[in-house]
Amino acid sequence: MPRPVIPRARTADADHVRELFTAFGPVTVKRMFGGAGIYAGPTMFAIAVDGVIYLKTDEQSVPAFKREGLAPFTYEAKKKRIALSYWRIPDRLYDDPDELAQWSQEAVAAAQRTAAGKARMSKGKQRQRLKT
Numbered sequence: 001m002p003r004p005v006i007p008r009a010r011t012a013d014a015d016h017v018r019e020l021f022t023a024f025g026p027v028t029v030k031r032m033f034g035g036a037g038i039y040a041g042p043t044m045f046a047i048a049v050d051g052v053i054y055l056k057t058d059e060q061s062v063p064a065f066k067r068e069g070l071a072p073f074t075y076e077a078k079k080k081r082i083a084l085s086y087w088r089i090p091d092r093l094y095d096d097p098d099e100l101a102q103w104s105q106e107a108v109a110a111a112q113r114t115a116a117g118k119a120r121m122s123k124g125k126q127r128q129r130l131k132t
Contacts, residue, residue: 014029014036017029017036017038017048017053020053020094020097020100021038021097021100021101021104022097023097023098023100023101024040024097024100024101024104024105025040025101026040027039027040029048032047034049035047035048035049035050036048036049038053040104040108043108043111043112043115044056044111045104045107045108045110045111046086046104046107047073047084047086049073052073052088052089053088053089053093053094054072054073054084054086054087054088054089055086055087055089055103055104055106055107055110056085056086056107056108056110056111056114057072057085057086057087057107057110058085058110058113058114060110060113061106061107061109061110062087064103064106065087065088068090070087070088070089070090071087071088072084072085072086072087072088073086073087073088085110085114089103
């Protein structure tokens with residue numbers, strides 16, 4: 001079955017992305033780098049690029065994506081392939097808003113865990129600078 005195509009993030013297309021996440025709750029769609037960031041409040045938990053939605057992952061959530069045989073979003077920069085911590089959603093989620101909502105809740109949790117880890121690291125670096 002071919003994967004559904006999510007329109008690029010123009011104004012009307014952002015409405016379509018918001019509609020997909022209705023069961024999850026309100027989302028904001030912001031254009032960025034040829035795609036769009038998808039936010040729940042201040043937390044970016046997903047991206048839409050070239051008609052595909054990718055959800056934020058971390059160590060705790062990646063195994064679910066691997067079990068589905070999915071892959072992270074990648075791009076090429078300076079002749080090097082870069083993988084981000086956003087993984088493609090299973091195709092069935094485009095037609096199952098309730099399951100998409102469950103996966104999205106986990107993506108928000110992953111984004112928050114990642115942000116909390118970065119904040120702890122930043123505080124540690126600040127303390128280290130104060131000691132020197």
